Amino acid sequence: MKNMAYDDATEMESDQQELDAMQALRPVPRISIHAFCETEGVSGPIERAGEDRRMAKTHLKIQMGGIATAIDFYQGTPTPNLVIVESHSEPGVLLEQLAQLAQHCDPGTKVVVIGHYNDVGLYRDLIRNGVSEYVVAPVTIADIVSIIAAIFVDPDAKPIGRSIAFVGAKGGTGSSTIAHNVGWAISSLFASEVVVADLDLAFGTANINFDQDPAQGIAEAVFSPERVDEVYLDRLLAQCAQNLSLLAAPSTLERTYDFQPDAFTQIIEVAQRTAPILILDVPHIWSGWSKDTLMRADEVVITATPELANLRNTKNLMDMLKNLRPNDQPPKLILNQTGVLKRPEISVQDFFGPLEIEPLAVIPFDPQLFGHAANNGRMLGEMDAKHPVVATINEIAHVLTGRAEIKTARKAGLGSILGKLRRAK
Known part of the structure; x- marks a missing residue:
């Protein structure tokens, strides 16, 4: 039995080493x-x-x-x-x-x-x-x-930035809000250049969340891929903070947005050459281009709420991405909007148990903090830098940039959340 356990541990360590090697x-x-x-x-x-x-x-x-x-x-x-x-x-x-x-x-x-x-x-x-x-x-x-x-691959070529795709398991999970705040946290905590790309051309909220109204954005790039290079992309970026730029969605319904599977490939590749971190805010749709974008990203983060449909969709997404990305780490999961008053919820343990994965973070429902931030076009850290949710966002930023492990981030975030829920009772 001991030998079998040792062999299993050795095999798991070998598999992890191979995944780590692939990431680089x-x-x-x-x-x-x-x-x-x-x-x-x-x-x-x-x-x-x-x-x-x-x-x-x-x-x-x-x-x-x-x-x-x-x-x-x-x-x-x-x-x-x-x-x-x-x-x-x-x-x-x-x-x-x-x-x-x-x-x-x-x-x-x-x-x-x-x-x-x-x-x-x-x-x-x-x-x-x-x-x-x-x-x-x-x-x-x-x-x-x-x-x-x-x-x-040219060894003298410029480094390629890391792309992190955020997607909701269901509409309304807060995936975009988390993506924007994590991008802002990375740029402010580590003084690292970050580009946030809002891929929801029809209903994107990044321009509202960052209080921006750029005349141009990602639509110009996706409809003219032959023009996309670093100079052209730089003209489309809106500066949101000292180290944060936004590739905004038009958020209009004047045209339909039906794309080929590789429609965003050129934009993403060029954007990765302009900044160390590229945040991809992927809408909750399943199409050729959204599937392709999730498959090609360096990291995928799924945001869900504690409901049955979210659990089902999360499981489906994880299974699909495992098939599409067999040599990558599994997606990281955030459970958002927990502790809504009088709403029946699936517990954290019951939600993540069937998925057999540790949560990246568990974020409680706080309508006042999130509502004020959204209505004022500000990030959570700008509204209340000492809030426990902001601390959790910062922990997520540390994990996604390789500065912390999920286990550490989970304990810190989950502990503060459970304490808050106990106080509320």
């Missing part, structure tokens, strides 16, 4: 990749890597068979940007096979070899002969994506 990887550009594998132990991770959001732009084909199969395949076919081959051959034979493969490779094609010999001399010979990388099996998804990124 940058998206791979639009390239074509062919992989020739001899074993399922290698083809499996490559196939799953191809499904990862960081590889969304790549075109991947996998065939069973090693270098000999690749040589036959490229007799009359142009080679892609990258060829990955697995080989059990001993070093001398492997070098001969790769020399034959090189005769059929286009000049710009990169080659990665996955072998089964842990030999430093072999590695040096392969690199000397033009192989981009040699990896010893077994390999993980993180290994595959990191190798491809190392070859094709």
Whole structure:
């Protein structure tokens, strides 16, 4: 029993390390990749890597068979940007096979070899002969994506900001309010540049919450994606605070907003090059573009209220995002508007128990604080910096920027909330 428990703990730690490694990887550009594998132990991770959001732009084909199969395949076919081959051959034979493969490779094609010999001399010979990388099996998804990124992502390129998508499990959960206040907290607590993008073009509230009325905003960018670059985006941003900018929604019904799945991709990629943190305020709809936006985000935060429909929708969202983002951390969950007088509610334990996840935060219903802030176009921290809800928002900001763990944030936030509820009774 002890050995089984130790093995389970070791496996969980290994899985967590792989997820952490994946978080640091940058998206791979639009390239074509062919992989020739001899074993399922290698083809499996490559196939799953191809499904990862960081590889969304790549075109991947996998065939069973090693270098000999690749040589036959490229007799009359142009080679892609990258060829990955697995080989059990001993070093001398492997070098001969790769020399034959090189005769059929286009000049710009990169080659990665996955072998089964842990030999430093072999590695040096392969690199000397033009192989981009040699990896010893077994390999993980993180290994595959990191190798491809190392070859094709420019190391001198500007850092890419972290995108955090907020979405409500149901309409009216307060997801937008939480998103805006967390963005403001990050910008003020850490003096870090933050861009808040309101993706609800018809009914967005970011302009009201930040007391802004910009003449231009995200609509101009989404309807003219060919014009979007850092200079153009900078003209569309409204300055809300010293370190906080807003890409506002028009919040009008003069036109309908039906978009292709990748409609916001260009905007998000450019915005990530302008600020370390990008807050995506995603409306509660399920469409091709909202699904794509949630899939591509670095982090997803779901806000729910303690009701049955919210629990069902949260479970559905989590299951879907787990399938869409198999190599990422699960979404973080905020339970909002708890403790509404005389309203039957699902308890915190009963809400999060079926989901098998710890809450990022539990925020009590406080109509006076939230109402005054909304009506005055101010953030919660501007209204009452010492309020327990503001402390919880600050804890959320710490967790989402990697400055604290969920467990710590949860204890602090939940303790203050339960104390407040006890006092109310």
